[in-house]
Amino acid sequence: xxxxxxxxxxxxxxxxxxxxxxxxxxxxxxxxxxxxxxxxxxxxxxxxxxxxxxxxxxxxxxxxxxxxxxxxxxxxxxxxxxxxxxxxxxxxxxxxxxxxxxxxxxxxxxxxxxxxxxxxxxxxxxxxxxxxxxxxxxxxxxxxxxxxxxxxxxxxxxxxxxxxxxxxxxxxxxxxxxxxxxxxxxxxxxxxxxxxxxxxxxxxxxxxxxxxxxxxxxxxxxxxxxxxxxxxxxxxxxxxxxxxxxxxxxxxxxxxxxxxxxxxxxxxxxxxxxxxxxxxxxxxxxxxxxxxxxxxxxxxxxxxxxxxxxxxxxxxxxxxxxxxxxxxxxxxxxxxxxxxxxxxxxxxxxxxxxxxxxxxxxxxxxxxxxxxxxxxxxxxxxxxxxxxxxxxxxxxxxxxxxxxxxxxxxxxxxxxxxxxxxxxxxxxxxxxxxxxxxxxxxxxxxxxxxxxxxxxxxxxxxxxxxxxxxxxxxxxxxxxxxxxxxxxxxxxxxxxxxxxxxxxxxxxxxxxxxxxxxxxxxxxxxxxxxxxxxxxxxxxxxxxxxxxxxxxxxxxxxxxxxxxxxxxxxxxxxxxxxxxxxxxxxxxxxxxxxxxxxxxxxxxxxxxxxxxxxxxxxxxxxxxxxxxxxxxxxxxxxxxxxxxxxxxxxxxxxxxxxxxxxxxxx
Amino acid sequence: xxxxxxxxxxxxxxxxxxxxxxxxxxxxxxxxxxxxxxxxxxxxxxxxxxxxxxxxxxxxxxxxxxxxxxxxxxxxxxxxxxxxxxxxxxxxxxxxxxxxxxxxxxxxxxxxxxxxxxxxxxxxxxxxxxxxxxxxxxxxxxxxxxxxxxxxxxxxxxxxxxxxxxxxxxxxxxxxxxxxxxxxxxxxxxxxxxxxxxxxxxxxxxxxxxxxxxxxxxxxxxxxxxxxxxxxxxxxxxxxxxxxxxxxxxxxxxxxxxxxxxxxxxxxxxxxxxxxxxxxxxxxxxxxxxxxxxxxxxxxxx
Numbered sequence: 001x002x003x004x005x006x007x008x009x010x011x012x013x014x015x016x017x018x019x020x021x022x023x024x025x026x027x028x029x030x031x032x033x034x035x036x037x038x039x040x041x042x043x044x045x046x047x048x049x050x051x052x053x054x055x056x057x058x059x060x061x062x063x064x065x066x067x068x069x070x071x072x073x074x075x076x077x078x079x080x081x082x083x084x085x086x087x088x089x090x091x092x093x094x095x096x097x098x099x100x101x102x103x104x105x106x107x108x109x110x111x112x113x114x115x116x117x118x119x120x121x122x123x124x125x126x127x128x129x130x131x132x133x134x135x136x137x138x139x140x141x142x143x144x145x146x147x148x149x150x151x152x153x154x155x156x157x158x159x160x161x162x163x164x165x166x167x168x169x170x171x172x173x174x175x176x177x178x179x180x181x182x183x184x185x186x187x188x189x190x191x192x193x194x195x196x197x198x199x200x201x202x203x204x205x206x207x208x209x210x211x212x213x214x215x216x217x218x219x220x221x222x223x224x225x226x227x228x229x230x231x232x233x234x235x236x237x238x239x240x241x242x243x244x245x246x247x248x249x250x251x252x253x254x255x256x257x258x259x260x261x262x263x264x265x266x267x268x269x270x271x272x273x274x275x276x277x278x279x280x281x282x283x284x285x286x287x288x289x290x291x292x293x294x295x296x297x298x299x300x301x302x303x304x305x306x307x308x309x310x311x312x313x314x315x316x317x318x319x320x321x322x323x324x325x326x327x328x329x330x331x332x333x334x335x336x337x338x339x340x341x342x343x344x345x346x347x348x349x350x351x352x353x354x355x356x357x358x359x360x361x362x363x364x365x366x367x368x369x370x371x372x373x374x375x376x377x378x379x380x381x382x383x384x385x386x387x388x389x390x391x392x393x394x395x396x397x398x399x400x401x402x403x404x405x406x407x408x409x410x411x412x413x414x415x416x417x418x419x420x421x422x423x424x425x426x427x428x429x430x431x432x433x434x435x436x437x438x439x440x441x442x443x444x445x446x447x448x449x450x451x452x453x454x455x456x457x458x459x460x461x462x463x464x465x466x467x468x469x470x471x472x473x474x475x476x477x478x479x480x481x482x483x484x485x486x487x488x489x490x491x492x493x494x495x496x497x498x499x500x501x502x503x504x505x506x507x508x509x510x511x512x513x514x515x516x517x518x519x520x521x522x523x524x525x526x527x528x529x530x531x532x533x534x535x536x537x538x539x540x541x542x543x544x545x546x547x548x549x550x551x552x553x554x555x556x557x558x559x560x561x562x563x564x565x566x567x568x569x570x571x572x573x574x575x576x577x578x579x580x581x582x583x584x585x586x587x588x589x590x591x592x593x594x595x596x597x598x599x600x601x602x603x604x605x606x607x608x609x610x611x612x613x614x615x616x617x618x619x620x621x622x623x624x625x626x627x628x629x630x631x632x633x634x635x636x637x638x639x640x641x642x643x644x645x646x647x648x649x650x651x652x653x654x655x656x657x658x659x660x661x662x663x664x665x666x
Numbered sequence: 667x668x669x670x671x672x673x674x675x676x677x678x679x680x681x682x683x684x685x686x687x688x689x690x691x692x693x694x695x696x697x698x699x700x701x702x703x704x705x706x707x708x709x710x711x712x713x714x715x716x717x718x719x720x721x722x723x724x725x726x727x728x729x730x731x732x733x734x735x736x737x738x739x740x741x742x743x744x745x746x747x748x749x750x751x752x753x754x755x756x757x758x759x760x761x762x763x764x765x766x767x768x769x770x771x772x773x774x775x776x777x778x779x780x781x782x783x784x785x786x787x788x789x790x791x792x793x794x795x796x797x798x799x800x801x802x803x804x805x806x807x808x809x810x811x812x813x814x815x816x817x818x819x820x821x822x823x824x825x826x827x828x829x830x831x832x833x834x835x836x837x838x839x840x841x842x843x844x845x846x847x848x849x850x851x852x853x854x855x856x857x858x859x860x861x862x863x864x865x866x867x868x869x870x871x872x873x874x875x876x877x878x879x880x881x882x883x884x885x886x887x888x889x890x891x892x893x894x895x896x897x898x899x900x901x902x903x904x905x906x907x908x909x910x911x912x913x914x915x916x917x918x919x920x921x922x923x924x925x926x927x928x929x930x931x932x933x934x935x936x937x938x939x940x941x942x943x944x945x946x947x948x949x950x951x952x953x954x955x956x957x958x959x960x961x962x963x964x965x966x967x968x
Contacts, residue, residue: 342830348848462830464850466878471850 002127003035005061006119007052009043009068011098016041018102019115024067028119033127035059044074049081056085063087063126067095067119088131090576090650095122117666124662125655132576132649135628139225140325141567142167146217146506149177150549151541151556152330153199158560159328160208164567167322168203169231170213171502174279175200177332181262181356183363183370185549186412187443193278193365200280214285216502218319220510221605223630224536225325225572235315237272237286242310245282249302249311250274258290260367264357266375267367272302276365286311326536326563327510329520330556331503333542336391336399336495344390344463344493350376351470352463352491355409362416372420374490380421381489385472386410387460388430391496399496401517404546406494407434411444413492414453427454427486429474437548456484463491497546512537519545530558538562578631579606579638581624582645592645594622598637606630607637667792670737670780671699672728674708674747680900681744681892683936687921688743688785690930695796699741702732710746711859722764723771725754729782730774739781741788743921745816745891746858748784755782756823784817785890785921786834787826793924797841802929803949804843809923810884811835811846812875813853814894829853835888835920840957842927843950849882851875858893861901869904872897877909886946887917895919899941916944927952 006028010016021039029037036059042048043066055061064087066078071094079089097115105111141164145156148170156166168175180200182192203209218230253270260269262276271291274284292299293313303311338354339347351374353361360366361373374381388410392403407430414426428447433455435441447453458475465471469487476484499518507514512532513521520539523531530538538559541552566572582591589612599607610625624646626637638646638653647653677685692699709724729751732740742748758765759778769775783791813835818827827834830853836846856875857868876898879887889895898905899917906912917940925935926949937944 342828346828346831348831462850465848466850466881 002033003060003062004031004033004123004126005052005055005059005064006031006034006037006123007043007048007055007064007066007068008037008039008097008119009048009066010039010041011068011102012042015068015098015102018105018107018111019097020112023112024097024115024119027116028065028067028123031120031123034123035061043068044077049077049084052078052081053085056082056087061085061087063091063093063129065093065095065119065122065126067097067115067122069098070094070096070100090132091126091129093122093126093129095119117663120666121659121662124658128652128655128658130649130652135574135576135578136571137223137225137574137629138571139567139569140227140323141165142322142324143326143328143563143567144169144227144229144322144324145328145330147171147177147330147332147541147543148175148203148211148213149330149332149541149552150179150196150199151332151543151552152177152328153196153203154553154556155328155330155540155559155563156203156209157199157206158557159563160206162560162564162567164208164564166206166209167231167324168209168211169215169217170211171216172275173214173236173273173283173285174275174281175203175211175213176276176278176280178356179549180276180278181264181363182359183366184412184416186408187437187439189412189415191364193363197278197280200278204280211281212320213281213283215320217506217509220327223574223604223632224534225566226629227324227327227536229322229324229327231320231322233318233320235288235312235317236283237288237291237312237315238284239310239312239315240281240283242308243283243306244308244310245274245284246307247274247284248305248307250284252301252305254299254301255290255292258287263360263367264354266357266360278365286313326538326566328556328559328563329506329510329512329532329537329539329543330541330559331500331506331543333497333546334500335497338493338495340391340397340495341493343461344387344491345465349463349465349470349491350374351381351489352493354493354495355406355413358413358492359409362413362420370420372417372424379489380424382421382424383486383488384417384421384424384426385460385470385486385488385491386413386426386428386494387472387491388428388494389459390493392494393431394496397496399498399517401545402434403494403497404434405497405548407432408437408440408443408548410492410494411435411447411453414447415451418451418453425452425454427456427472427488429456429458429460429472431457431459437550458484497542500543503543510534510537512539519543530555530562536566575633576628577633577648577650578628579626579633579635579646579648581626582647589621590623590645591643592623592641593643594624595642596624597640597642598624598646601636601640603634603636604630604632606632667696668698668700668737669783669788669792670732670735670740671701672705672708672732672740672742672747672751673701674710674742674744676744676746676892680896683939684743684892684895684919684921686934686936687919687925688741690934691793691921691924691928694925694928694930695793695800697792700735700737702728702737702740703735704731708744708747708750710744710750714750719767719771721750722754722757722768725750726758726768726776727772727774729755729778729780730769730772730776732780733777734774737780739783741783741785743785743890743892745784745814746893748782749816749819751782752823755780786813786817786838789838789920789924790834794838794841797838797924797927798954801842801927801952803927804952805839805923805927806843806948806950807885807946808845808847808883809839809886809888810849810879810882811839811852811888811920812856812879812894812898814856814858814889814891815853817890818853835890838920839888839923842923843952843955844923847879847882847884849878849884851878856894856897858891858897861893861897865901865904868897868901869908872901873905873908876902876905876913876915880913880915884915886923886944887915888920888923889917890920902942914942914945916940916942916946918944918946 025039082092364370460474540555714721857871
């Protein structure tokens with residue numbers, strides 16, 4: 001005989017201001033099977049929980065209904081209290097009379113009645129609850145870091161230094177990401193490569209880190225602690241074990257006029273190349289779309305000059321399978337190109353460049369060796385215009401958000417420009433100067449006060465070319481919206497930061513959610529900023545939203561901390577709320593007919609075939625079996641099962657019908 | 667081939683030569699343009715500033731009449747008429763109560779099945795492919811194609827060409843052998859709304875357009891809108907005063923340019939009707955050339 005306890009929480013005034021809690025308690029006390037009912041101001045508080053524990057013991061309760069907030073909020077709390085009272089923790093149910101009732105209705109009899117109905121449903125459900133045991137799963141103490149930019153590097157090093165194995169996968173031939181392309185960094189103006197490249201080398205040399213460059217994620221299966229990942233290692237056409245990085249092949253390659261991705265098209269590279277001199281690993285790859293041999297079947301000069309005989313024209317993509325316990329997503333971002341802007345000439349003017357291109361012009365290792373020279377004719381621009389918020393904060397362009405880094409790097413660009421072109425003048429069109437951060441505002445003041453950058457508050461409506469000059473037409477909103485026309489030699493657009501190429505596909509492979517701009521979503525914007533809503537998968541850096549270097553690094557260390565915590569456990573506990581197929585004694589064995597319609601609908605590939613054999617080992621029947629390690633308890637199989645042989649533990653058909661019954665018979 | 671045609675007031679008045687040249691090239695390539703029977707004013711400039719229902723009902727009646735006449739496509743050469751027609755169609759198709767109300771007012775049922783084309787869309791769809799076989803003279807001049815404000819805007823309604831740097835007329839002119847220059851004032855305002863009320867503004871705005879075209883060496887400005895034409899042509903005295911120098915660059919309709927290339931008599935195209943005389947001579951016989959004209963991708967945000 002069930003003895004159920006009902007505990008009505010006031011949630012301060014969140015519930016009691018709308019719902020008559022004592023009345024609900026009084027009515028609930030009369031439900032069949034309810035042995036105890038009470039109400040209290042804060043049920044989740046320490047005295048509130050004691051009240052629950054004591055009532056279970058005193059009244060010999062067999063199950064409890066806590067009528068309070070959403071189970072997402074406090075179900076774990078009350079399950080613990082339930083266990084402390086001596087019951088199985090799964091004999092606890094939450095009746096949500098806050099989000100589902102008091103917050104959404106006016107005070108009144110109908111609202112009270114709804115609260116009563118919700119409690120009645122859960123009382124009927126909890127009567128049918130089974131005692132469940134949590135599932136224990138092992139943890140593979142290896143982390144996968146996807147993306148080798150500054151965030152990925154930081155996460156990998158921190159995890160490796162905590163003593164765990166790390167596998168890093170980078171899509172490009174070298175790690176380093178966008179940070180390796182930058183000239184100097186704000187607000188200290190220290191050289192980006194000088195601070196990054198030692199970290200890149202550390203990654204390559206750390207015995208705990210296995211690095212796969214020129215590789216992409218093919219598929220991800222499994223769950224927290226136990227992911228199985230297939231990595232596609234793209235053919236570099238070079239044997240990495242033999243190549244010594246001498247650079248003979250790249251020097252002798254006759255096909256040198258290919259746009260250099262690292263220089264954003266402002267320079268050329270050979271068909272066999274390392275992206276930049278400090279690349280890690282320092283091993284070239286052959287670009288098959290450009291290599292003369294792959295196109296015409298003739299050349300092979302690189303093979304002839306390669307002393308260690310490392311060139312492999314017949315090398316094929318390799319699929320590597322790895323088992324990992326946690327995944328860090330650090331795939332970074334991209335920026336809009338100048339061709340995104342109709343009003344600035346659809347990218348047709350060579351001397352309108354984006355911020356990343358300016359970084360390369362200002363970089364000592366860039367195409368101009370650090371001299372600011374415009375792409376069209378190599379002249380030093382004497383008047384330069386920077387356009388902040390190019391695309392950002394502009395609903396008409398489909399990008400409502402602030403790209404966050406542009407205010408600071410534009411100030412940096414103006415400073416660098418003045419340091420390199422003393423008689424030059426920089427103009428900056430801006431909407432607001434957003435310089436929140438340690439020493440950030442001081443930095444923008446420095447651009448204005450020491451380096452004479454002319455800040456003009458207003459937007460640029462059009463840029464066109466006339467007699468070799470770029471005419472920038474904008475408004476000065478602090479001067480009565482007067483039209484401003486500047487005859488510039490070069491224009492730099494601080495274009496919007498956007499999600500990286502392939503972000504959406506990757507998110508779908510990993511089952512992590514992403515927002516309308518294809519940035520990956522965190523599990524909670526404040527309290528779970530580095531977790532995704534898939535357990536065991538974390539995110540750091542600008543794949544989440546535009547971020548600067550310090551923020552990306554901080555998030556990456558956060559991820560490493562989270563993963564180290566996860567790996568501190570020898571096994572993980574999972575909720576036992578998973579699907580189960582009916583099992584009975586012979587000769588029935590099961591009500592499952594073995595149709596296996598459930599198999600293709602399962603999103604987690606958790607359904608297997610189980611052979612039932614008699615004593616002589618003869619096959620009697622084939623039944624569906626659900627792998628408890630893979631099942632996520634989504635219930636899709638329950639819905640398609642024709643013979644009603646599958647149930648979700650904790651949400652059985654019996655429990656659901658009891659709830660509906662209770663509602664209809666109220 | 668039969669297409670609907672809406673002349674509107676300007677093509678029967680100040681821009682007769684536009685009407686004449688559209689009709690002349692249509693005839694030459696074998697397209698019959700049928701006027702909407704009993705058409706009325708489109709309401710441009712005045713109605714949409716005064717009365718919303720009136721501004722919707724005037725074009726809607728024309729569109730309903732066209733549907734009644736069994737027309738499926740309608741050519742509307744005047745950019746203002748065209749803008750009103752497409753906007754009304756868009757608005758009514760996205761607002762059912764409003765659609766019903768307008769049907770009540772006009773006492774007809776406008777279904778919204780009509781395709782509305784401006785002159786450059788008409789050329790793009792029906793004329794451009796027939797040029798090679800029909801063109802007699804090469805339009806061997808440097809030209810500045812001027813689109814103005816209404817022909818390709820708003821992009822989310824028209825979904826045609828590029829708002830800031832349209833190409834359709836440039837492609838046509840290049841096909842005819844012209845050198846269509848890249849210039850800055852392709853889509854800048856000519857001051858159309860102030861053509862009568864505030865001519866100083868027109869002189870300044872149109873002055874910039876004429877100045878840039880002349881500065882870049884254009885020998886003619888090619889237009890497809892009666893307001894653009896009258897501002898750049900009729901107000902030339904004020905424009906020259908504003909620019910402080912005399913200019914003799916003619917302003918001709920795209921249909922006139924095509925007509926010249928097709929070998930149609932200049933009088934039939936109305937070339938003699940302009941304020942700035944059109945003295946284009948020395949057209950060479952047309953030789954078909956392969957030219958590199960790739961249609962630009964529409965890159966506007968939906």
